[in-house]
Amino acid sequence: MTEMLFPDDIARAAALLREGALVAFPTETVYGLGADATNDRAVAGVFAAKGRPSFNPLIVHVTDLRSARAIAVFDDTALMLAQAFWPGALTLVLPLRPEAGIAPLVSAGLPTIALRVPDHPLAMALLRACGKPIAAPSANPSGRISPTTAAHVAAGLNGKIAAILDGGPCPVGLESTIVSPQPSPSLLRPGGLPIDAIEALLGAPLEQRKDSETLNAPGQLASHYAPKASLRLNANRCAKEELLLGFGPVEADLNLSPSGNLIEAAANLFSHLHQLDTMNKPIAVSPIPQTGLGRAINDRLRRAAAPRGT
Numbered sequence: 001m002t003e004m005l006f007p008d009d010i011a012r013a014a015a016l017l018r019e020g021a022l023v024a025f026p027t028e029t030v031y032g033l034g035a036d037a038t039n040d041r042a043v044a045g046v047f048a049a050k051g052r053p054s055f056n057p058l059i060v061h062v063t064d065l066r067s068a069r070a071i072a073v074f075d076d077t078a079l080m081l082a083q084a085f086w087p088g089a090l091t092l093v094l095p096l097r098p099e100a101g102i103a104p105l106v107s108a109g110l111p112t113i114a115l116r117v118p119d120h121p122l123a124m125a126l127l128r129a130c131g132k133p134i135a136a137p138s139a140n141p142s143g144r145i146s147p148t149t150a151a152h153v154a155a156g157l158n159g160k161i162a163a164i165l166d167g168g169p170c171p172v173g174l175e176s177t178i179v180s181p182q183p184s185p186s187l188l189r190p191g192g193l194p195i196d197a198i199e200a201l202l203g204a205p206l207e208q209r210k211d212s213e214t215l216n217a218p219g220q221l222a223s224h225y226a227p228k229a230s231l232r233l234n235a236n237r238c239a240k241e242e243l244l245l246g247f248g249p250v251e252a253d254l255n256l257s258p259s260g261n262l263i264e265a266a267a268n269l270f271s272h273l274h275q276l277d278t279m280n281k282p283i284a285v286s287p288i289p290q291t292g293l294g295r296a297i298n299d300r301l302r303r304a305a306a307p308r309g310t
Contacts, residue, residue, distance in 0.1 A: 002154065003163040007122060013165045014129035017042075022049055022160075024139035024153045025126050026167035027118040029089050029175050029192045030270065031147040032061065032136030033161065034126070043103040043135055049160040050142040057108040058135040059091050059176070060115050063127045068092075068115045071100040071133060077181040077202070084201050087119035089172055089192030093180040106135045116176055122167040138175060139164075143226050145273045145304075148173045152274055173267035174296055179206065190296035192266065227277035231305040233298075235284035243276050247286040253279075256286075262293040269297055273304070 005013050005023075013023045020042040023034045033050065035042040037060045046058065062068050065082050072094035074082065081092060096102065096113040107113050118124065127134060138146040139153045139161075147153045150166035157164075177191035179198060186207040187195060199205050238244040246252025248260040254272045256265035265288065276283050285301055288294045 002158045002161055004150070004154075005163050005165045007165075007167065009165065010122070010125050010129050013126055013163060014131075016162050017126075017130045017132065017134065020045075021162035022046060023126075023163045023165060024147075024150075024157065024161060025123055025136070025165040026120055026150075026170055027061070027123045027136075028120045028170060028172045029118075030170050030173065031139040031150070031153050031164075032059075032123075032134075033139035033153075033157070034061075034134045034136040036130070037106050037133040037135035038101045038103060040103045040105065043105045046135065046137065047105065049157060050137065050140070056142075057110060057112075057114055058106045058137050060102065060106060060113060061118050061123065061127060061134045061136050062115060063124060064117060067133065068117065070097070071102060072096055072113050072115055075182055077185055080201065081179065081181060081185075081198070082117075085193055085198070086117040087124070088117070089119070089174075089176040090198070091116040091176040091178040091189075091191075093178060093188060094182070102133070103135070112180075114178065120167070120170075122165060126165065145227055145277065146175060146270045147274075148267075148270050152270070155274075169267075169271070171267065173269060173271065174293070174300070177296070180209075190299045192293075192296065194292050195295060196292060226304045226306075227273050227283065229277055229280065230282045231301065232282065232284045233301055233305050234287045236287070238284035239282075242282045242284045243279055245272055245276060245283055245285045247288050250286055252286065256288075256297075260289075262289070262291075262297070266293045266297055269300060 035046045093114050140156045148170040172192040174192045177193040178189040180186045186209050244252040246255040256268045
């Protein structure tokens with residue numbers, strides 16, 4: 001059985017990570033499934049627990065910019081982005097330093113590494129107590145709805161990992177935005193940091209990279225974040241056999257934000273999908289504006305609705 005840990009159990013969680021065990025922990029975005037990023041066996045355990053394709057890279061969490069620069073090469077743009085948005089919901093994909101000692105599976109054998117500094121007190125306390133960079137994808141079976149509570153983690157991974165550090169609900173509730181600063185700033189995945197804020201800092205729009213067979217960042221699989229039930233998007237009404245996930249002033253089985261607040265909707269997205277998925281009916285989703293955090297919400301919904309692999 002998976003051990004349940006609480007904020008007073010940071011030392012226990014850190015000890016498990018140093019021993020090569022897997023520990024799920026909260027960040028401001030979603031719960032991550034943590035492993036010592038320098039331990040090949042531990043990282044392999046992440047892929048095994050999640051059933052995750054080995055070609056899909058992991059994000060490495062570190063305590064600060066100084067630690068990140070020991071792992072990756074930062075150019076001026078990367079430094080500007082890190083200084084502006086770390087700690088926070090921004091992941092940077094940068095050239096990996098060969099001497100950094102990161103397990104090859106973390107980067108899926110690529111010459112780049114995905115890094116971020118989380119903005120959550122428990123995540124930071126765990127990183128400091130562990131003393132290691134922590135590789136941590138979302139703590140859910142691969143391709144399924146991302147977890148924003150400890151209960152979500154337990155529902156998908158109980159018995160497959162050593163422990164879950166319960167820090168309550170994740171305040172952002174949407175994975176990090178992923179940007180590659182080199183050779184020119186490009187968006188790899190929209191997320192919890194609005195793209196508008198990044199573009200305002202840069203003074204230019206981010207390039208949009210299309211999904212391809214070569215994945216250089218998490219969350220780029222065409223079918224991802226998927227509930228067991230089918231998902232229909234941009235639904236102004238739902239069929240009798242469907243459940244409606246609403247947005248704005250509509251009658252719905254669950255509503256992401258009755259007031260139309262995109263921050264509230266992002267925080268509720270995965271939790272509401274989890275709840276509806278337990279009802280074993282097709283899900284219809286109200287239209288979501290393609291502005292601000294709506295771009296990230298729509299990205300997750302499109303992937304959740306995509307045809308599933310066999």
